[in-house]
Amino acid sequence: MELKDKVAIITGGGQGGGEGIARVLAREGARIAVVDLNLDAATRVASSIDPDGKRAIAIRADISKRADTEAMARQTLEAFGTIDILVNNAGVGGASALVCDVTEENWDRVMGVNAKGILFCCQAVIPAMKAQGKGKIVNIDSIAGIRMAYFSSVDYTASKHAVTGLTQHLAWELADQRINVNAVCPGGILTPAIEAYASAEKREALIRRTVPLGRFCKPEEIGEAVSFLASDRADMITGQMLAVDGGTLTGYGEDLRAVLRQRLQEEQAH
Ligand SMILES: NC(=O)c1ccc[n+]([C@@H]2O[C@H](COP(=O)([O-])OP(=O)(O)OC[C@H]3O[C@@H](n4cnc5c(N)ncnc54)[C@H](O)[C@@H]3O)[C@@H](O)[C@H]2O)c1
Incomplete structure (x- = not known):
């Protein structure tokens, strides 16, 4: 463990x-504070991890509100006495609009959660991490934070590039406090929200075009990468973006492997 x-x-x-x-x-083996805008959802997850509430608690917070993030840190310290790891995972999707149709309201909502929310959560927990002389922050970014994602909109891409900037800047600024800051950049994760958003047929077509490993990521596979970056094994790693994307950032999907094989066969035949 x-x-x-x-x-x-x-x-x-x-x-x-x-x-x-x-x-x-x-x-x-970690003790967990499950934080969410939706308290029922957080409670369901926390009580399925530990029905007694000794090793997992649920906290309601809107991370785009500073007071909520301060209360989140306070409640975690009251329950467990310390904060070793912050996983900035909460995020919202973009506007589903082309650039000229993105409203100010949309922009503020996406940047408010995806970028400002991470700043507020970090500000709320850093004092506790500094006091104990060590900490791990893992930001859930996206491959859209490394390269623009054509399946999303400009507000989402910009907000995830902000996560990349926050990760690198905080890694540098907090290094002398022994607080490591890294990001995990998922490609497509197969979540209920994605299943509702895109039909199986559409998902398969997208996977063939963009994912060399031939499938979307499972939520637990993001957890495995986070677990490593949050552990003592990653003490020397900071400021990094780890893509968990089945190879999407190579730029080509599994359907182009057939083209490569055919080309090699033709060259061998000559
Ligand atoms: N699903 C994907 O394919 C995918 C791909 C790349 C990156 N990501 C990133 O992974 C993270 C999780 O994505 P997901 O697909 O699991 O999302 P999701 O929509 O399934 O779940 C997001 C959770 O965050 C909560 N939340 C939303 N706004 C909040 C706020 N202001 N304060 C507190 N909680 C809030 C929601 O209630 C929900 O429980 C996000 O940062 C997302 O950008 C997802």
Whole structure:
């Protein structure tokens, strides 16, 4: 158990990728604060990890509100006495609009959660990490934070590039406090929200075009990467973006492997 008795906050832990992260960190021995806008969802996940509430608690917070993030840190300290790990997972999708149709309201909502929310959560937990002389922050970014994602809109891409900037800047600024800051950049994660958004047929077509490993990521597979970066094994790693994307950032999907094979066969035949 790599995270035995460490205390981890997971924002947006009430469903999807955040739920997968909470389950893997709990399996590795961490005590978990499941934080979500939706308290029922957070409670469902926390009580399925530990019905007694000794090793997992649920906290309601809107991470785009500073007072909520301060209360989140306070409640975690009251329950567990320390904060070792912050996983900034909560995030919202973009506007589903082309650039000229993105409204100010949309822009503020996406940047408010995906970028400002991470700043507020970090500000809320850094004093506790500084006091104990060590900490791990893992931001759930996206491959859209490394390269623009054509399946999303400009507000989402910009917000995830902000996560990349926050990760690198905080890694540098907090290094002398022994607080490591890294990001995990998922490609497609197969969550209930994605299943509702795109039909199986559409998902398969997207996978063939863009994912060399031929499938979407499971929520727990994001958790495995987070668990490593949050562990003592990653003490020398900071400021990094780890893509968990089945190879999507290579730029080509599995359907182009046939083209490569055919080309090689033709060359061998000559
Ligand atoms: N699903 C994907 O394919 C995918 C791909 C790349 C990156 N990501 C990133 O992974 C993270 C999780 O994505 P997901 O697909 O699991 O999302 P999801 O929509 O399934 O779950 C997000 C959770 O965050 C909570 N949340 C939303 N706004 C909040 C706020 N202001 N304060 C607190 N909680 C809030 C929601 O209630 C929900 O429980 C996000 O940062 C997302 O951008 C997802």
